[in-house]
Amino acid sequence: MKIKYLIILLFAFQLCACDKSLDVKEPSFDVTTDKTTYKVGDNIQFNISGDAKYITFYSGEDGSNRDFVGAPRMVAYDKLNLYYTIWYQRRLAYPQVSILVSTNFTGDRSNLNDVKAATWIDITDRYPFLMGQAALDGHTASNRVDISDIVKPGDKMNFAFKYIKNAESTTFATVWLSKVNLAYSKGIKQVDIGGETGKNLGELFLVRPAMNENKIPDRSDNRWYTRTPPVDNIILWANGSNVTIDGKAYTTTSYQEEYWVSKTFEIAETFEIQDVGLPLKGYSDSRVNYHTWTYTKPGTYKVVFEGSNATIKQTTTKTKEIILTITE
Numbered sequence: 001m002k003i004k005y006l007i008i009l010l011f012a013f014q015l016c017a018c019d020k021s022l023d024v025k026e027p028s029f030d031v032t033t034d035k036t037t038y039k040v041g042d043n044i045q046f047n048i049s050g051d052a053k054y055i056t057f058y059s060g061e062d063g064s065n066r067d068f069v070g071a072p073r074m075v076a077y078d079k080l081n082l083y084y085t086i087w088y089q090r091r092l093a094y095p096q097v098s099i100l101v102s103t104n105f106t107g108d109r110s111n112l113n114d115v116k117a118a119t120w121i122d123i124t125d126r127y128p129f130l131m132g133q134a135a136l137d138g139h140t141a142s143n144r145v146d147i148s149d150i151v152k153p154g155d156k157m158n159f160a161f162k163y164i165k166n167a168e169s170t171t172f173a174t175v176w177l178s179k180v181n182l183a184y185s186k187g188i189k190q191v192d193i194g195g196e197t198g199k200n201l202g203e204l205f206l207v208r209p210a211m212n213e214n215k216i217p218d219r220s221d222n223r224w225y226t227r228t229p230p231v232d233n234i235i236l237w238a239n240g241s242n243v244t245i246d247g248k249a250y251t252t253t254s255y256q257e258e259y260w261v262s263k264t265f266e267i268a269e270t271f272e273i274q275d276v277g278l279p280l281k282g283y284s285d286s287r288v289n290y291h292t293w294t295y296t297k298p299g300t301y302k303v304v305f306e307g308s309n310a311t312i313k314q315t316t317t318k319t320k321e322i323i324l325t326i327t328e
Contacts, residue, residue, distance in 0.1 A: 024309045024310060024311055024313070024314050024315065024316045025309065025316065026309075026316045026317075026318050027050055027051050027052035027053070027307045027308065027309045027316065027317075027318055028049075028050040028051050028052075028318075029049075029050035029051075029052045029305075029307030029318045029320065030048075030049050030050055030320060031046050031047065031048050031049075031305040031320040031322065032046070032047045032049075033045065033046055033047070033322060033324075036322065036323060036324055036325060037324070037325045037326075037327065038295070038324065038325075038326055038327070039326065039327050039328065040295055040296060040297065040298055040326055040327070040328055041294060041295075041296070042294065042295075042326075043292055043294055044292060044293050044294065044295075044324070045290050045291075045292050046290060046291045046292070046293070046303070046305065046322070047289070047290050048280075048288055048289055048290055048291060048305070049289075050307060050318075051309075052281070052307030052308060052309060052318070053281070053282075053283045053308065053309050053310070054279075054281060054282060054283065054306075054307070054308040054309070054310065055279075055280040055281040055288055055305065055306070055307050055308075056277035056278065056279055056280065056305070056306040056308075057277060057278045057279075057280050057291055057293075057303075057304075057305055057306075058275075058277045058278075058303065058304040058305075058306070059188065059278075059293055059295075059301065059303060060301030060302045060303050060304070060324070061187035061188050061295070061297075061301065062075055062186045062187030062188070062189055062273060062275075063186065063187045063188045063189025063273055063275055063276070064187065064188055064189075064275060064276065064277065064278065065275045065302075066275070066277065066302075066304040066306070067275075067302070068275040069275050069276065069277070071275075072272050072273070072274045073272070073273060073275075074270040074271065074272055074273075075186045075270055075271065075273055076153075076186070076269060076270050077148070077184040077185060077186050077270075077271060078148075078185060078186050078187070078297075079144075079146040079148055079184075079185045079186075080146060080147050080148040080151055080182070080183075080184060080185075080267065081144040081145065081146055081147075081181075081182070081183045081184075081185055081190065082099075082101075082123075082144075082145050082147050082159060082181075082182050083141070083142050083143065083144045083145065083179075083180075083181055083183075084141075084142050084177060084178070084179060084180040084181070085139045085140060085141050085142070085177070085178045085179040085180075086139070086140060086142065086175065086176065086177055086178075087139045087140065087175070087176040088174075088175055089174045089175070089176075096163055096164050096165065096175065096236070096238075097124075097161060097162070097163055097175055097236065098122055098124040098161075098162045098164075099122070099123050099124050099127065099159065099160070099161060099162075100120035100121065100122055100123070100159065100160045100161075100162055100259075101120065101121050101123055101147055101150050101151065101157060101158075101159045101160075102118045102119055102120045102121070102157065102158050102159075102160070103119075103150070103151060103155045103156065103157045104118055104119050105118035105120075105158045105261070105264070106118070108210075109158075109205075109206050109209075109210060109259075109261040109263075110206055110208055110209065110210050111210055112210040112211060112212055112257075112258075112259070114210070115160070115210045115259045115261060118158075120160065121150055123145065123147065123150070126143075126145045127142050127143060127145060128143065139176065139178060141179070144183075144185075151267055152267065153267055153268060153269040154267065154269070155266075155267045156264050156265070156266050156267075157264070157265050157267060158261055158262050158263070158264055158265070159182070159261075159262045160259045160260060160261040160262065161177060161234075161236070161259070161260045162257070162258075162259050163175070163209075163236045163257070163258050163259075163260070164255075164256065164257050165238035165239070165254075165255070165256035165257075174235060174236065174237040175235075175236040175237070176233050176234070176235055176236075177201075177233065177234045177235075177236065177260075178201070178232055178233045178234070180201060180204060180262075182262075182265060184268075184271040186271075186273060187297075189273045189275075191271050191272070191273065193265065193271075201232065201233070201234055203263070204262050204263055205234065205260050205261070205262060205263075206260075206261070209258045209259055209260045209261070210258060210259045210261065211256075211257065211258035211259075212255070212256065212257045212258070213248075214239075214250065214251075214254040214255055214256050214257075215239065215250075215256045215257070215258055216239050216240075216243065216245070216250045217245075218245075234260060236258075236260075238252065238256055239251065239252045239254070239256060240252070277304075277306065283310075291305075295324075295326045297326070298326050298327050298328050299325075299326055300323065300324070300325050300326075301323070301324045301326065302321060302322075302323055303321065303322045303323070303324055304319055304320070304321050305319065305320045305322075306318075306319050307319070307320070
């Protein structure tokens with residue numbers, strides 16, 4: 001009986017010792033900067049010290065404001081970004097593509113006369129990658145162009161990729177488009193509202209674009225590059241041969257024009273964002289001694305660094321707040 005009692009006491013002691021080993025002390029944790037006033041575009045260094053096993057950073061910008069974590073909110077957008085991925089098989093295809101935006105298109109997206117009846121603003125020159133060397137080397141992501149100077153809240157808008165065959169040769173004049181998207185952004189937060197977050201161009205464009213009479217219809221109908229749904233590429237190319245279809249002659253040298261017009265978007269005044277922090281360090285990660293950040297807009301920002309230690313029993317957290325003033 002005494003032996004059984006001793007075993008019970010020993011087991012209880014072990015449980016107690018194990019439980020205490022899971023206790024966590026508040027981490028020693030501090031963050032400093034050289035100053036508290038910087039300019040837009042400055043590379044700000046935050047110096048981090050202490051023994052926190054987990055570190056999370058909140059810049060104070062919309063999308064990374066610790067005061068609103070866990071509380072989704074509606075905000076007015078700063079930018080309305082239009083972007084895409086493009087690939088030219090040969091340099092001669094460069095002059096063949098342009099990007100247009102309209103706020104008064106109301107017609108049939110497959111009818112060339114309806115498309116041309118709308119007012120279109122050419123924004124091609126906002127995309128240096130559209131004519132860039134990189135797009136010859138493979139699928140290249142464009143810059144994210146803000147079109148909020150053209151499109152306002154309450155507008156109904158469409159954008160279009162215009163393709164013209166004006167190269168001397170049609171050999172390898174093919175252009176591939178993918179990952180086309182329209183997105184609201186505020187601070188560091190962006191929310192996609194466009195045709196895709198990675199694929200599915202079939203939700204954004206018609207299978208057959210609006211085209212002039214010199215374009216071989218079948219050449220356009222078969223433009224989708226689809227291994228399995230959803231559609232992931234649009235292929236733009238000129239007539240590949242001289243053919244006659246139903247008594248109509250099509251040539252490789254004729255002027256060819258077409259428009260891939262997006263579906264209509266109704267631009268809202270606000271969109272929903274959820275604020276989150278940026279993880280800088282996890283339990284098994286190496287020590288983090290500093291973090292750098294750059295602000296793109298002037299203002300006053302409450303920066304928060306959160307340092308934590310944790311076990312399965314409990315978590316202890318210490319925060320460090322720094323108020324930064326960002327000037328022009």
